[in-house]
Amino acid sequence: MAAEMSSEGTQISRARVVLAVAIILLLALLVALVVVFMNLIKPAGLPQGEQAADKLRWERSMYGFGPSPDEQLLLPSSVAIAPNGDVYATDPMRARVMVFRPDGTFRRLLHTGAGGTGKGQFIRPEAIDIDREGDVYIADSWANKIIVFDAAGRYVREWPVDVQARGVGVTDDRVYVLDVGKVLVFDKQGNRLSAFGERGPAPGQIDAYQGITGRDGFIYVAEPFNKRISVFTEKGDIEWVVPSGRAKRSGPSREATGTDSSASDAVPGHRWDLPQDLVFDAAGRLIVVDAFRFEIAVVDPKTGKAQAVFGEFGRNEGQFYYPTSIDYDPARDWFAVADTNNNRIQIVRIPGSANPGAAALWRASSSPYRYLAVPFMLMLLAIALGLWSVRGGLRRGIFTEGVA
Amino acid sequence: MTDERDITEQDTGPIGPETVEGSAEEPVWADDDSTDVWADDSGEDEGAERERDPIAHAMLVVALGLVVTLVATTGVLYFYLSTLNKAPRTTVERDVAAAEAVVSEEPTSAAAWARLAYAYAEADRYEDALDALERAESADDAESLVVVRADILRLAGRTREALTEYDRALTEMKKLRERIRIERAKKGITGDIGDDGLLQVYWGRGLAKRDLGDVEGAIADLELASKENSRQVDVWVELGDLYAKSGDADKAEAAYRTALMFVPDFGEALAGLRALGRE
Known part of the structure; x- marks a missing residue:
């Protein structure tokens, strides 16, 4: 009897060894597959080293939809993020708009035909914004009109503007259009509600293009040529204006001085060089992109004072070369920046914008690595089934009877 | 003589529990190395045996x-990879794509292949870079590409080999410069030739020496580089870093x-001054 038990035990032991080896081999195969996949989707030239949490963090870049120059962005002038996270980038030189998924892959092209100025066509998509419903508003600076497409890229409507439409900002019920020295206010059907502004450097005058947004009935304008941010009511009354202050040369770097500058205790020497676009983040901060400083500045919307700056000049990922436009994705807590002279859109994050927990979940769901969750879950399921099987044996007492 | 049934049993072994003498009710597991240790020919006690x-x-x-x-993983990953477009995702990938496009248009151009070699090296594809360099060297319009080879070897971390190549490049570059000077003199042209070949060699060799820990040697080469072209800010910043390292604030x-x-506003220079405490 003892010999039989011993023989049986040997058999059981051998089966376990065989199965253990099989499981190890399968796991090794699975790991190898995952590693190969990660290497396949990991691009060359990623930022070196760990990205600090208190600095600008690069997520990904979007260059186009193919390897040839014609399939890539050329001096993208404006960027907007749709409610579903899709990133829209204007490619004005080629009269088209590229749409990317949040994971950076290409979704589709918005193109109405080269040189088209007729109804439903655009020729020079200079600026872009998207409302809460996903409707896309494009400012055509050559055809001087605002043209609207729905989230699926279907033409909705358009209306002419009697200025050169260089900037567009959309809120829940307003469409703001910016010319070099003028702001036009429309409702979303294109009915004009008000207009104000004249070109010039004095407070209340405007010398700008592209950078316009609205919040709580106020209109925020980035004025690159006046080196300042101005805030107006819809009637054109100025709420506040914070110029860059007097710039002086003292040693290698210029510093802004004067109580009317954007400098603050947090950023003592801050000045504007070419503030070109602006957007609000989920924390209510005004985020401004300065093309000539290659920076993203965090601004207190009540005072116009800079609270922090992020970014530096360069060609590598996470660096900028004349960034001209910015938009914010509150769900994922990241910014899309039109890095114009680097011919790309960059997705970056800066500290302090939103609820980090919820945003992290959304970001994970937008990650190129999200598909790896499938094998991981299946593997967990297999292990759970195995444990369940053992538990069944234990409960029936077979484990102890058969194996002991 | 063994009948067919016996051969089968001997060769393959029984696949279920056998009944052995003295234990008619107790099935014994067959001597089988398969994992199918629960199989039972009778089928009646299969469930019970499985739970043994x-x-x-x-x-x-x-x-x-x-x-x-x-x-499932293979399927999912295949699906994902099939949705990827071939657009570059980083500057390095874009440079590779652009260089490959130029090579496909100008397959006999040494400059195009040399550019591709650099692009591959930046993408850490060093073997591809050296292959591209060989194509460049075999091109009709190929000139001295020793410095390109040296740069690629340095980027690949093969620093000592790179140093040898830089030395060779320096010799070739000086000879070339002398030849040009004589040609120009024959035509009555005087003055600076105005090429950055030597700058490239001194710069690369300086970095290679730096990587090997030879700070003094690196400084000497970068000082030569700065004399070749005094407006190269990268050279000055690197020199600043090396001087600081050698203790000469x-x-x-x-x-x-x-x-x-x-x-x-050059950030690295400002950072260097900050590190020195001399902003």
Whole structure:
């Protein structure tokens, strides 16, 4: 009897060894597959080293939809993020708009035909914004009109503007259009509600293009040529204006001085060089992109004072070369920046914008690595089934009877 | 003579529990190295036998689950990769794509292949870079590409080989420069030739020496590089870093400030001054 038990035990032991080896081999195969996949989707030239949490963090870049120059962005002038996270980038030189998924892959092209100025066509998509419903508003600076497409890229409507439409900002019920020295206010059907502004450097005058947004009935304008941010009511009354202050040369770097500058205790020497676009983040901060400083500045919307700056000049990922436009994705807590002279859109994050927990979940769901969750879950399921099987044996007492 | 049934049993072994003498009711596991240790020809006690070793059973479940996982993973990853477009995702990838496009248009151009070699090296594809360099060297319009080889070897981390190549490049470059000078003199042309070939060699060799820990040697080469072209801010910043490393803060400060003369907000130079405490 003892010999039989011993023989049986040997058999059981051998089966376990065989199965253990099989499981190890399968796991090794699975790991190898995952590693190969990660290497396949990991691009060359990623930022070196760990990205600090208190600095600008690069997520990904979007260059186009193919390897040839014609399939890539050329001096993208404006960027907007749709409610579903899709990133829209204007490619004005080629009269088209590229749409990317949040994971950076290409979704589709918005193109109405080269040189088209007729109804439903655009020729020079200079600026872009998207409302809460996903409707896309494009400012055509050559055809001087605002043209609207729905989230699926279907033409909705358009209306002419009697200025050169260089900037567009959309809120829940307003469409703001910016010319070099003028702001036009429309409702979303294109009915004009008000207009104000004249070109010039004095407070209340405007010398700008592209950078316009609205919040709580106020209109925020980035004025690159006046080196300042101005805030107006819809009637054109100025709420506040914070110029860059007097710039002086003292040693290698210029510093802004004067109580009317954007400098603050947090950023003592801050000045504007070419503030070109602006957007609000989920924390209510005004985020401004300065093309000539290659920076993203965090601004207190009540005072116009800079609270922090992020970014530096360069060609590598996470660096900028004349960034001209910015938009914010509150769900994922990241910014899309039109890095114009680097011919790309960059997705970056800066500290302090939103609820980090919820945003992290959304970001994970937008990650190129999200598909790896499938094998991981299946593997967990297999292990759970195995444990369940053992538990069944234990409960029936077979484990102890058969194996002991 | 053994009949067919016997041969089959001997060769393959019984696949179910055998009944052995003295234990008619107790099935004994067959001497079989397969994992199918629960099989029972009778079929009546199959369920009970399967539960004889729940651990093995669980392991079998896990193994089968892993097989399913592997198949599913392959499918999912294939699906994802098939949705990827071939657009570059980083500057490095874009440079490679652009260089490959130029090579496909100008397959006999040494400059195009050399550019591709650099692009591959930046993408850490060093073998591809050296292959591209060989194509460049075999092109009709190929000139001296030793410095390109040296740069690629340095980027690949083969620093000592790179140093040898830089030395060779320096000799070739000087000969070439002398030949050009004589040609120009024959035509009555005087003055600076105005090429950055030597700058490239001194710069690369300086970096290679730096990587090997030879700070003094690196400084010497970068000083030569700065004499070749005094407006190269990268050279001044690197010199500043090396002076600082060698303990000469004054020279380091001077080098950083020289860089800032050309690019007033140059971040690395400002960072260098900050590190010195001399902003």
